[in-house]
Amino acid sequence: DAGLIQRKDSANGKRYARKDETGGIEEAFGFSLAPLLARAEELAHAAQQVAAERKRFRITKEALSICRRDVRKMISAAVEEGVAGDWGHIEEMFLGLTGRIPRTPTVADLQQILEEMEMLREEIINSLEMQENSETMDSNAVQNERHIQNSNTESSNELEPSSGKELGEKLHRTGRPKSEAIKAFPLGMVLKACPEINDYGPDGAVESWRDLMSAAVVVRSMLGVSPSAYQDACEVMGQANAAVAVACILERAGHINNAGGYLRDLTRKAARGEFSLGPMLMALMRANQDTGRKVG
Structure with a gap:
C-alpha cells in the first residue's frame, strides 16, 4: 500500500528469474525492493524527524514534571509557613493545569501547559519575593522612623511619599531596587498573551x-x-x-x-508589593486560546 515493495507476477504465479546467455538476470518475477531503494534518502530523513520529535517530547515532558514538582512544593511550603497570599486560588490554578494534561498528550499539548505552568511558577516566586521584600521594607521603615524621631532632622511627612516617583525613590533607599520590583516574564510569553x-x-x-x-x-x-x-x-x-x-x-x-x-x-x-504581572498575562493567554478555539 505504501508503494515501497513492488510485486511482479509470473504466468504460473511463481517467483523466478529469467537469465540471458551470459547468466545475467533478464527478467525477474516476485517481489522487488527497487522502490524502497529509490526512496531510501527520504525515509532516512523521515526517521530522523521521528527521532527528533520523540526527543523533544521527552525533554518537554521532563521539564513539565520538574516544573509541576517545583510549584507543588512552593505552594505546600507557603501554606505550611502561613505566608500571606491567595494560595487557595493558586492551588486551583495548579490543579486546573494538571487536569488539562491528556492521557496521551502530544508535544504541542505538553508545550502549552508547560508555558502556563512556568508562568504560574514565576507568579509564585514573585509573590514570595514581594512578601519577603515587604517584610524587609516594614523593618526598614521602623528603623527609619526611629532614626527620624531620634535625629529630628526630617519631617515625618517623608514616610508617606506623595507621588509615584518619590515612592519609587523610597523603595530604592530601603534596599529594594526599582528595576527588580517585579521579575519580567519571557518575551515569548508576553507576546503570546498580548x-x-x-x-x-x-x-x-x-x-x-x-x-x-x-x-x-x-x-x-x-x-x-x-x-x-x-x-x-x-x-x-x-x-x-x-x-x-x-x-x-x-x-x-x-x-x-x-x-x-x-x-x-x-x-x-x-509599590506596595501587591501586584504581579503573572495573573494578568495568564488570563490574557487563556482568553486568546479560547478565542482561537471559537474561530477554529
Missing part, C-alpha cells in the same frame, strides 16, 4: 525587549496615558515590566475606560 502590541513595534513587529519598550511608548500616547504616569510605572516596576503592563492594557483596551488611571493604580499596587 499579540496586539506587535503592530506598534519597529516595522510592525516586536522581536526584542527594546522593540517592546519602543512600542509601549507609542501605545502609551495612543491610549492617552500621560508621560508622568508612564514614568512613575517605569520607576516603580522597571522599564520592561512597565512596557508589559501597557501591552496588557492595550489588549484589554475595550474593557478599560481610563488607561492612565488604570496604570497609576497598578503602579501604586506594585
Whole structure:
C-alpha cells in the first residue's frame, strides 16, 4: 500500500528469474525492493524527524514534571509557613493545569501547559519575593522612623511619599531596587498573551525587549496615558515590566475606560508589593486560546 515493495507476477504465479546467455538476470518475477531503494534518502530523513520529535517530547515532558514538582512544593511550603497570599486560588490554578494534561498528550499539548505552568511558577516566586521584600521594607521603615524621631532632622511627612516617583525613590533607599520590583516574564510569553502590541513595534513587529519598550511608548500616547504616569510605572516596576503592563492594557483596551488611571493604580499596587504581572498575562493567554478555539 505504501508503494515501497513492488510485486511482479509470473504466468504460473511463481517467483523466478529469467537469465540471458551470459547468466545475467533478464527478467525477474516476485517481489522487488527497487522502490524502497529509490526512496531510501527520504525515509532516512523521515526517521530522523521521528527521532527528533520523540526527543523533544521527552525533554518537554521532563521539564513539565520538574516544573509541576517545583510549584507543588512552593505552594505546600507557603501554606505550611502561613505566608500571606491567595494560595487557595493558586492551588486551583495548579490543579486546573494538571487536569488539562491528556492521557496521551502530544508535544504541542505538553508545550502549552508547560508555558502556563512556568508562568504560574514565576507568579509564585514573585509573590514570595514581594512578601519577603515587604517584610524587609516594614523593618526598614521602623528603623527609619526611629532614626527620624531620634535625629529630628526630617519631617515625618517623608514616610508617606506623595507621588509615584518619590515612592519609587523610597523603595530604592530601603534596599529594594526599582528595576527588580517585579521579575519580567519571557518575551515569548508576553507576546503570546498580548499579540496586539506587535503592530506598534519597529516595522510592525516586536522581536526584542527594546522593540517592546519602543512600542509601549507609542501605545502609551495612543491610549492617552500621560508621560508622568508612564514614568512613575517605569520607576516603580522597571522599564520592561512597565512596557508589559501597557501591552496588557492595550489588549484589554475595550474593557478599560481610563488607561492612565488604570496604570497609576497598578503602579501604586506594585509599590506596595501587591501586584504581579503573572495573573494578568495568564488570563490574557487563556482568553486568546479560547478565542482561537471559537474561530477554529
